[in-house]
Amino acid sequence: MSVFPQHLDVEAVRADFPILSRTVRNDKPLVYLDSGATSQKPVQVLDAERAFYTEHNSAAHRGAHLLGEEATDAYENARITVAAFIGADPGEIVFTKSATEAINLVAYAMSNARSGRLHLGPGDEVLVTEMEHHANLVPWQQLCERTGATLRWFRVTPEGRLDLDDIDTLITGRTKIVAVTHQSNVTGTIPPVAEIARAAHEQGALVLADGAQSVPHQPVDVAALGVDFLAFSGHKMLAPYGIGVLFGRAEVLEEMPPFLTGGSMIEVVRMEGSTFMPPPQRFEPGVPPAAQAVGLAAACDYLSALGMANVAAHEESLTAYALDTLGAIGGVRILGPLTTKDRGGAVSFDVQDVHPHDVGQILDEFGVAVRADHHCAWPLHRALGVAASTRASFYLYNTHAEIDVLADAIRYAQRFFGAPVG
Amino acid sequence: MEPQSMYQEIILDHYRNPHHKGLREPFDAEVHHVNPVCGDEVTLRVSLKDVGAEPVVDDVSYDSLGCSISQASASVMSDLVIGRPVSEAMAISQAFLELMQSKGAGEPDEDVLEDAVAFVGVSKYPARIKCALLGWMAWKDATAQAMEVGQ
DSSP states (O other), rough: OOOOSSSSOHHHHHTTOOGGOBOOOGBOOOOOOBBTOOOOOOOHHHHHHHEEEEIIOOOOTSSSSHHHHHHHHHHHHHHHHHHHHOOGGGGGEESSSSSHHHHHHHHHHHOOOSSSTTTTTTTTTEETTTTGGGGTTHHHHHHHHHOEEEEEEBBOOOTBBBTTTHHHHHTTTTTEEEEESSSSSOOBBBHHHHHHHHHHHTTTTEEEETTTTTTTSSSHHHHHHOOSEEESSGGEEEEEEEEEEEOOOHHHHHHHSSOOOOOTTTTEEEEEEEOOOOOOOOOSSSSSHHHHHHHHHHHHHHHHHHHHHHHHHHHHHHHHHHHHHHHHTEEEEEESSEEEETBBEEEEEEEEOOOOOHHHHHHHHHTOOOOOETOOOOHHHHHOOSSSSSEEOOOOOHHHHHHHHHHHHHHHHHHTTOOOOO | OGGGTTSOOOHHHHHSTTBBBBBOOOOSEEEEOOOOTOEEEEEEEEOOOOOEEEEEEEEEEEEHHHHHHHHHHHHHHHHHHSSSSSHHHHHHHHHHHHTTTTTTOOOHHHHHHHGGGGGGGGGOOOOHHHHHHHHHHHHEEEEEHHHHOOO
């Protein structure tokens, strides 16, 4: 029926997500275009998490009983699945509660490091970009405040790309770490992380990529990317809340001191002091979130069965259609790249003379769920010359028809507020 | 489609033609408030004068960036408080706060709140209550500071 190429059987996918069949305001069908904030969850993930609780629940890595063994196996098998999903070794996967915590883990571990390449102080530099989500900006600002290091940043071009003209002056022997998004949560921009990583490594700097918006949406291989760290969240990739991942290259994790300390991460504890486990346990204090890890592994399995290349191709088709459809509406300005080249499926836009809150409110009346604010990327909005924006973000369960509903709702909002359309 | 349940005509009128907008001299206190969720902001000045024993709101002027709800609310607020004794204006502010916390069930007193009764629909949308309160909170803060200066 559709004129669009079929990379996924979207109707079959949608049947796995019960929430997508509910109605919302005005009895409208839900048009969920806010997966950049959090994705919906398929029954396969919910069932896996529930099965852990109903059949195996106990505290992993402790307990002299069968359930303890089963919980430990479930948790460690989840680590193997997640590692395979991004081409890493299981020992390089640290479970955290979120991508935010994963990034903070590195930033705090660096301020705990007393020597070596993770140590930094006055004269050293941390390099970020103007495009970052606050989660990959504020922890580095704070690290610089704690250590006396200097924060520097790549600027953003008017098109919403990273301005790499200054790369040779920004990445120098003083740079200790480069923290860069692997896909902007606002403009969808996919910066050339591999190229940046090569330049950083030539200068001896470490590289962290924020994969919160990339790992859910495109095939990611940490070796090809060439980064030392990759942080991402489960809840944006069909998994439960409360589980995130820090990938760290084995040799870097090995020399990294802990951030959060306590039970499970220790080797020997005496009153005078303690020694710590090797990675990844060194970075996982407390009873681990085994059920959430199992849910994340089920999400990885679900995505792998569909094929991440197919997921990415479907989203690219949706994004191209959205860029065309919204771009054709007078008075609507799309933020960021206007083609799908090196661009993912977050489409933020400004409706002339209608505040994003008001756009979002009208869209909600049509059942269209979007985000309407600065999307935790305030400096990027400043750089693009807007205070806030409205964002539609797509995932494997979205359809081209939903983008038509979005466009109709935007036009209604323009009429309602008497906004210019030419 | 009933966006009118929130966007009553009174609100849209104030949004399109805000009253008392623009920063003016003289003033006793100036504040800058931001809604950290969306980045909306208001700079607001208050000027008080003593009439008898009680300070009266002589002028409220503001410059703001934000959605229709926050813009219209600041406009309605300035209409309501200018020329009133501070104690009376604070009572109106409290009545508006209670209306915003009413989850759509408030029965506002039009004699007290005048045009501000139009915001009853906003109280049904938790995400928008902060928008409606931005100007009011800035006014309360500025007035409290102006009272301290006066003492």
